[in-house]
Amino acid sequence: MMTLAGDGYEAQIAPEAGGTIAALTWRHPDGVARPLLHAPAGLAPHRTAPNKFGAWAMLPFANRAFDSLVDDGEASFTVPKNDVSGTIHGFGWQSAWEVEDLTGRSVVLVHRRTEGSDPYRYSARQEIRLDADGMSVALSVTNEAERALPYGMGLHPWFPCAADTRLRMQASGALIFGDKFRATGVQDFESGGPYVSGPVFATGTETAWSFLGWTGAARIETPSAGLAITISASDSLRCPVVWAPGGADFLCVEPQSHAAGAPSEAIVREASPLARLQPGETIHGWVRIAAGPI
Numbered sequence: 028m029m030t031l032a033g034d035g036y037e038a039q040i041a042p043e044a045g046g047t048i049a050a051l052t053w054r055h056p057d058g059v060a061r062p063l064l065h066a067p068a069g070l071a072p073h074r075t076a077p078n079k080f081g082a083w084a085m086l087p088f089a090n091r092a093f094d095s096l097v098d099d100g101e102a103s104f105t106v107p108k109n110d111v112s113g114t115i116h117g118f119g120w121q122s123a124w125e126v127e128d129l130t131g132r133s134v135v136l137v138h139r140r141t142e143g144s145d146p147y148r149y150s151a152r153q154e155i156r157l158d159a160d161g162m163s164v165a166l167s168v169t170n171e172a173e174r175a176l177p178y179g180m181g182l183h184p185w186f187p188c189a190a191d192t193r194l195r196m197q198a199s200g201a202l203i204f205g206d207k208f209r210a211t212g213v214q215d216f217e218s219g220g221p222y223v224s225g226p227v228f229a230t231g232t233e234t235a236w237s238f239l240g241w242t243g244a245a246r247i248e249t250p251s252a253g254l255a256i257t258i259s260a261s262d263s264l265r266c267p268v269v270w271a272p273g274g275a276d277f278l279c280v281e282p283q284s285h286a287a288g289a290p291s292e293a294i295v296r297e298a299s300p301l302a303r304l305q306p307g308e309t310i311h312g313w314v315r316i317a318a319g320p321i
Contacts, residue, residue, distance in 0.1 A: 028040065028041050028049065029041075029042070029126075029129070029134065031131065031132050031133065031134060031155065031157050032131065032132060032157065033131065033132035033157040033158060034132075034157060034158055034159040035053055035054040036051065036052070036053050036054075036157045036161065036162055036318075037050075037051070037052050037060070037157075038050065038051045038052075038155065038157060038162060039051075039066075040134055040136075040155060041071075041072040042123065042124045042125065042126050042134075042136050043123045043124075044071075044072035044073055044074055044078075044123075045072060045074055045078070045083050045084075045119060045120040045121060045122060045123075045124070046083060046084055046119065046120075046122075046124035046136045046138065046153050047072040047078060047081050047082070047083045047120070048064065048081050048082040048083065048155060048162075048164070048184075049066060049071070049072050049080070049081045050062065050064060050066040050080075050081060051063045051064045051066075051081075051082070051162055051316065053318035055253065055254070055318075055320055056320055057253070057320075061252060061253075061254050061318065062187055063162075063186070063187075063256055063316060063318050064080065064081050064082055064184060064185060064186060064187075064316075065079070065080045065081070065185040065186060065187050065188075065276070065277035066080050066081060067080055074120070074121045074122070074123075077115065077116060077120065077183075078120070078185075079185060079277065080185050080277070081184075081185060082164070082182055082183060082184035082185065082316075083119070083120045083182070083183055084119045084120065084151070084153055084164075084166055084180065084181075084182060084183075085116040085117050085119065085120065085179075085180060085181040085182065085183050085281070085283065086117045086118070086119045086149075086151050086166070086168050086178075086179070086180040086181075087117050087118065087119075087140075087147050087149055087151075087168055087176075087178045087179065087180065088117050088177070088178065088179040088180070088285070088289070088290045088301060089116060089117065089179050089180060089181035089183075089268075089281070089283040089284065089285065089287075090115065090116065090181070090237075090268060090281075090283065090286075090287040090288065090289075090290075091110070091112055091113060091114070091115050091208065091287060091288055091290070091291070092106060092113050092114040092115075092290035092291045093112055093113045093209060093288060093291040093292060094112075094113045094291060095107065095108045095113040095114045096113065096290070096291040097145070097177060097290045097291060098290070098291055098293075098296075099177035099290075099296060099300060099301055099303060100293070100296065101175075101177075101303065102146075102174075102175070102176055102177060104145050104146060105144075105145065106143075106144075106145045106147070107143070107144065107145070109121065112207060112208075113291070116183065117180075118140060118147070119138055119151055120183075122138050122140070123138070124136035124137060124138045124153065125137050125138070127152075132156065132157045132158065133154065133155065133156040133157065134154075134155050135152065135153070135154045135155075136152070136153040136154075136155070137150065137151065137152050137153075138150075138151045138153075139151070139171070141171075146172050146174065146176060147172065147176065148170075148171045148172040148173075149168050149169060149170055149171050149172070149178070150168070150169045150171055151166070151167065151168045151169075151180075152165075152166070152167045152168075153165070153166055160315065160317055161257075161315050161316050161317025161318065162315065162316050162317070163313055163314070163315045164182055164313065164314045164315075164316075165311070165312075165313045166180050166182065166311070166312050166313065166314075167309050167310065167311045167312075168180055168304075168309065168310050169304075169307065169308070169309040170304035170305065170306055170307065170308055170309075171306070171307075172306060173306055174306065175303055175304060175305045175306070176303070176304060177290070177300070177301035177302065177303050177304075178301055178302050178303075178304050178310055179283065179284045179285045179289065179290070179301040179302065179310075180264075180283070180284050180310060180312060181264060181268075181281055181282055181283030181284060181312075182264070182281065182282055182314045183279065183281045184258070184279065184280065184281065184314075184316065185277045185278075185279055186247055186256060186277060186278050186279070186280065187249070187252075187276065187277060188228055188229060188247075188249075188271065188275065188276055188277050188278040189229075189249050189251055189252065189276070190227075190229055190251075191227065191249060191250050191251050192227065192228050192229065192247060192248070192249045192278070193225045193226060193227055193228060193247070193248045193249075194222045194225065194226070194228045194245065194246075194247055194269070194278065194280070195222055195223070195224070195225035195245065195246045195247075195248070196220070196222045196223075196238075196241065196242070196244065196245035196246070196267075196269075196280070197219035197220060197222070197223050197241070197242045197244075198216060198219065198220045198238035198239060198240050198241040198242070198267075199215065199216055199219075199220075199239060199240025199241075200213055200214055200215045200216055200220075200238070200239040200240055201213070201214055201216070201220065201236050201237060201238045201239060202214075202236075202237040202239070202286055202287060202288070202295065202298070204235055204237070208235060208287060208288070209288060209292065210237070210286075210287070210288050210292055210294050210295050211294070212294065213239065213294075213298050220238065221236070222245075222269075225246070225248065228247075228271070228278050229271075229274075230273070231273050231274060232273045233270075233271070233272050233273050234269060234270060234271050234278070235268075235269075235270050236268065236269040236270070237266065237267075237268050237286045237287035237288075238266065238267050238268075238269065238286075239266060239286060239298060239299060240265070241260075241265045241266065241267050241282075242265075243259055243260050243261070243262065243264075243265055244257070244258070244259050245257070245258040245259075245267070245280050246258075247278070247280070248321055250321060253320055253321055254318060254319075254320065254321065255318065255319045255320070255321045256316065256317070256318055257315075257316070257317045257318075257319070258280055258282070258314065258315070258316055259314070259315045259317075260282035260312070260313065260314045260315070261311070261312045261313045261314075263284055263310065263311060263312040264282035264283060264284055264312040264313075264314065265282070266282075266283045266284065266285050266286045266299050267280055267281055267282050267283060268280075268281040268283060268287050269281075282312070282314050284301070284302065284310065284312060285299045285300060285301050286298060286299035289301055
């Protein structure tokens with residue numbers, strides 16, 4: 028585990044455990060450090076199941092490949108199963124990342140996949156940096172296979188959620204989920220979607236959305252903590268998933284390059300496909316998490 032610090036922010040990074048950002052705090056004007064990521068005491072990053080805290084990269088695709096199938100209409104193949112539904116969040120979170128560069132307030136992590144039963148061969152890069160504007164995470168994936176393949180990526184942050192936490196964001200549409208998060212269609216929003224007015228997030232039941240046409244900005248406000256967390260993302264990561272089980276003390280706002288299920292589901296691929304990269308081609312994206320008092 029390594030520590031980055033700067034401009035009131037501090038981050039704990041675990042390169043060996045999926046390149047996970049295990050914790051992120053910000054010093055409030057009252058002098059007390061506030062957690063910006065869900066980081067339960069006593070839990071450490073690991074690579075056996077998705078960590079329900081911190082933040083970590085999803086690649087070479089984000090969210091679910093149902094039945095462990097990747098199919099973009101041109102290439103079709105299976106990938107190793109790591110979830111009851113098939114494969115979830117790709118391989119980056121289950122891999123050790125190497126430290127390429129390190130300063131007191133930034134780190135560059137790299138991860139390469141050079142073997143496996145499927146054709147994915149790639150190099151991934153993650154630059155995590157702290158400055159006065161918050162924590163930025165720049166992601167990239169380069170196709171190192173000898174054939175064109177479908178790629179996607181995203182960041183999976185877990186944010187603290189209290190009874191008075193509100194989420195504000197705007198999107199033009201979303202997937203319609205059927206059984207076990209498999210999409211049955213797409214819906215359009217005339218007014219910006221369910222969080223355009225910043226409602227209280229916690230409802231006591233599971234929340235699951237895969238948004239389309241997101242503006243690239245979201246705001247999480249918790250008055251009881253005197254804290255506002257803002258999330259912004261590049262144009263390449265405008266298909267966020269918003270998820271939390273009922274009664275959870277966290278919420279997820281996950282900027283992604285494609286909607287949930289796009290690796291395997293034709294109905295999702297039509298609305299939000301993966302990027303088909305030729306050998307040597309790269310996809311890029313960034314996410315920024317910042318804090319302020321309220």
